Amino acid sequence: MKMRIEFVRKLCVKNALKKFSVSSALILLIFAACAVAPASAAGGIFTVYMAPADAGGSDFNDGLSTATPVATLAEVQEVLTDARPDSDVEVRIRQGVYEAPPLGSWTFYVPGHTVSFLPIDYVYGAGGGSIAGLPVFRNKQNSDGTYPNGPWLIARVGGALPNGGDSRLRFYYLQVEKYSDGLSVAGLPYGEDTDGGNPAYYAKNTAGLNRNVVFGMYFLNIGTYWTGNDTGSGYGAIVLSNSSNNLIENSHFIRVENQAGQRAQLLHGVYLGHFSDNNSIKRNRFYFNSGAPVKVRDRSNFNTFDSNTFERAGATEFYADDVCDPECQARFPEIARALECAGYHNSFINNRLISAYQGGMPERVWRMFPWRRTDDESQHYAGDPARCTLPANEVRLYVSGNL
Numbered sequence: 001m002k003m004r005i006e007f008v009r010k011l012c013v014k015n016a017l018k019k020f021s022v023s024s025a026l027i028l029l030i031f032a033a034c035a036v037a038p039a040s041a042a043g044g045i046f047t048v049y050m051a052p053a054d055a056g057g058s059d060f061n062d063g064l065s066t067a068t069p070v071a072t073l074a075e076v077q078e079v080l081t082d083a084r085p086d087s088d089v090e091v092r093i094r095q096g097v098y099e100a101p102p103l104g105s106w107t108f109y110v111p112g113h114t115v116s117f118l119p120i121d122y123v124y125g126a127g128g129g130s131i132a133g134l135p136v137f138r139n140k141q142n143s144d145g146t147y148p149n150g151p152w153l154i155a156r157v158g159g160a161l162p163n164g165g166d167s168r169l170r171f172y173y174l175q176v177e178k179y180s181d182g183l184s185v186a187g188l189p190y191g192e193d194t195d196g197g198n199p200a201y202y203a204k205n206t207a208g209l210n211r212n213v214v215f216g217m218y219f220l221n222i223g224t225y226w227t228g229n230d231t232g233s234g235y236g237a238i239v240l241s242n243s244s245n246n247l248i249e250n251s252h253f254i255r256v257e258n259q260a261g262q263r264a265q266l267l268h269g270v271y272l273g274h275f276s277d278n279n280s281i282k283r284n285r286f287y288f289n290s291g292a293p294v295k296v297r298d299r300s301n302f303n304t305f306d307s308n309t310f311e312r313a314g315a316t317e318f319y320a321d322d323v324c325d326p327e328c329q330a331r332f333p334e335i336a337r338a339l340e341c342a343g344y345h346n347s348f349i350n351n352r353l354i355s356a357y358q359g360g361m362p363e364r365v366w367r368m369f370p371w372r373r374t375d376d377e378s379q380h381y382a383g384d385p386a387r388c389t390l391p392a393n394e395v396r397l398y399v400s401g402n403l
Contacts (some may be wrong), residue, residue, distance in 0.1 A: 021073075046088070050073075051093075057070060059074075062249065085111065089113065089115040090116045092118065094135065096135060099139070119131045119172070122172055147229060147272065151182060152179045152183060157187060171217055174390075177221045184241075185241065187239050188206065199329070200339065201340065213249075224259045236269070237268070241274045251284045273376075275298070286308065287311050289314060290315065292317050294308075296346055298324070306350050315357045317367040321397060350402065379396050
């Protein structure tokens with residue numbers, strides 16, 4: 001893939017203007033000097049390099065070589081937005097610590113191609129043994145000693161996917177810490193996510209953000225217990241909303257905890273909601289999670305939780321399935337903006353169940369909300385019968401092989 005000449009010129013001028021105060025005449029000379037031949041992306045991959053500030057990373061750099069790495073994900077997105085590559089993209093990240101507040105929105109995608117975030121020395125398929133260590137993304141501390149609440153990175157509909165589609169973001173062997181939430185993939189634009197009815201139900205108004213990969217990641221010290229900021233609540237180390245056909249594998253969810261009280265159970269390791277289907281969550285470790293380590297809600301179907309390990313995870317259950325029906329909305333009007341229906345054919349299988357958050361075993365392996373009179377009734381409850389039904393012969397959850 002050839003870089004566009006206009007991008008090379010723009011980037012050259014941009015960096016010159018960042019470094020120097022120049023006159024109009026000098027700007028014209030810079031344009032002339034920057035009229036270089038287009039560069040080639042090695043191996044058909046467009047690469048942006050990151051390094052910590054103490055290792056030469058700077059957002060005054062162009063990010064296009066190991067000698068000129070940028071220092072923040074915000075600048076990575078700016079470089080990619082300016083370049084508009086039409087190939088696979090890699091963000092190669094040097095080991096070290098990157099301190100930055102929550103990134104507001106990630107909206108850069110290349111339809112038909114992947115955008116991968118990975119250590120600079122990672123070799124695909126070689127596992128963690130191929131790298132010198134995990135690059136660490138750490139929240140930036142406030143002057144009062146707390147940390148701002150918000151996700152490390154939140155992917156939103158936009159850019160080349162204004163109506164959603166296959167975002168194909170891939171995250172390998174990075175460590176994320178001290179954020180109230182980790183990675184969020186928001187395939188429903190907030191405020192445009194209901195059918196406008198009375199009562200309103202959540203509606204699938206975009207194609208979502210789909211086919212992403214999370215592999216070998218470490219989410220450490222996530223939640224308001226660790227940010228020290230009680231102005232809100234963390235909801236998940238990974239939160240998917242209208243996001244389907246994703247793989248979350250071989251990742252670690254360690255000390256995922258909200259502050260004590262009712263909000264402690266609102267935080268989850270992996271939280272799938274609002275039309276998130278056909279996701280595979282397998283071979284992960286959940287350790288010290290204050291809420292149910294995995295949770296599903298609102299018409300999220302055919303998701304599989306397979307061969308995970310749960311230790312000191314979940315106050316009252318390992319798996320939670322939530323549907324906000326009219327009764328729920330009446331009880332929690334301040335947070336229940338719209339109504340929901342239950343999902344179906346989710347699977348919780350072959351998992352190792354060691355202990356609950358406070359030690360011992362939880363009350364149940366799985367729990368449906370709102371709970372009905374019996375397990376069978378809960379398994380078949382779809383929500384308001386005037387609006388919600390499950391397909392014939394389906395239940396909300398299949399459970400087998402857990403030890």
